[in-house]
Each structure stands twice: as C-alpha cells, then as structure tokens.
Amino acid sequence: MTPPGPPETVGGGCDNGQVTTVGEDLEQARVDGLLGVLRDAEAELRRAYSRMLGVVGELEEENAGAAAGFGTTARLLAGVLNLSRGEAKARVEHSTNSHAPVIIDLVTECHDGSGEY
Numbered sequence: 001m002t003p004p005g006p007p008e009t010v011g012g013g014c015d016n017g018q019v020t021t022v023g024e025d026l027e028q029a030r031v032d033g034l035l036g037v038l039r040d041a042e043a044e045l046r047r048a049y050s051r052m053l054g055v056v057g058e059l060e061e062e063n064a065g066a067a068a069g070f071g072t073t074a075r076l077l078a079g080v081l082n083l084s085r086g087e088a089k090a091r092v093e094h095s096t097n098s099h100a101p102v103i104i105d106l107v108t109e110c111h112d113g114s115g116e117y
Contacts, residue, residue, distance in 0.1 A: 060092055064076060073092050074092045
C-alpha cells in the first residue's frame, strides 16, 4: 500500500492529467467565481448604459437642453452630470446612433450562462 502524499496534495483534483493541490483547486474556484461576478457586473453595466442612452435620446428628441437653458443636450448632460464636453457629446451621438439598442442585445444574446461570450 502506498502512503498518501504530502497533506497539501490530499484531496486535490486532476485536470488534463495534472494533479492539483487543494489550495490550487480553491484558488481556481475563487478565480472562476470572481470571473462570474465580473461577467454579471459587465452585463449590468451594459444594460444601465443602454438605458441611459435611451433617456439621452429622448432628451435630444425633446430638445431639452435648449428648453432648460443649456442650449444643447450635450451641454445639459455636461452640466447636470458633471461630464466633460467630449463625454457629453459622445453620449448624445451614441444615443442618436441607430446601433445603440444593440448594446443590450449583445449582452443577452452572447451570454448563454456557460461563461463564454
């Protein structure tokens, strides 16, 4: 009978023919968990960004910047959200871009729960 290996290898896994230690298995599980949280956070961020672009698009359609005394929607965003002029203009441009609704579609269609995009 062969004696068990060092304590750090007892209970480890075998992946692709490589023996791993319990510590390595736990570390990999933690990394996998963090990657899952990261993917979920990215999906939430994209949904929120898409929602924000929808609101900006409505503000642009309503000419809300002029009505509020800012002149343009970009200036309104810069003033209300404390954004740079460039960022504010980019958001208005994205909101009026016909591809903006695709952002949320990419999240929902590409993430099938397998962790692969």
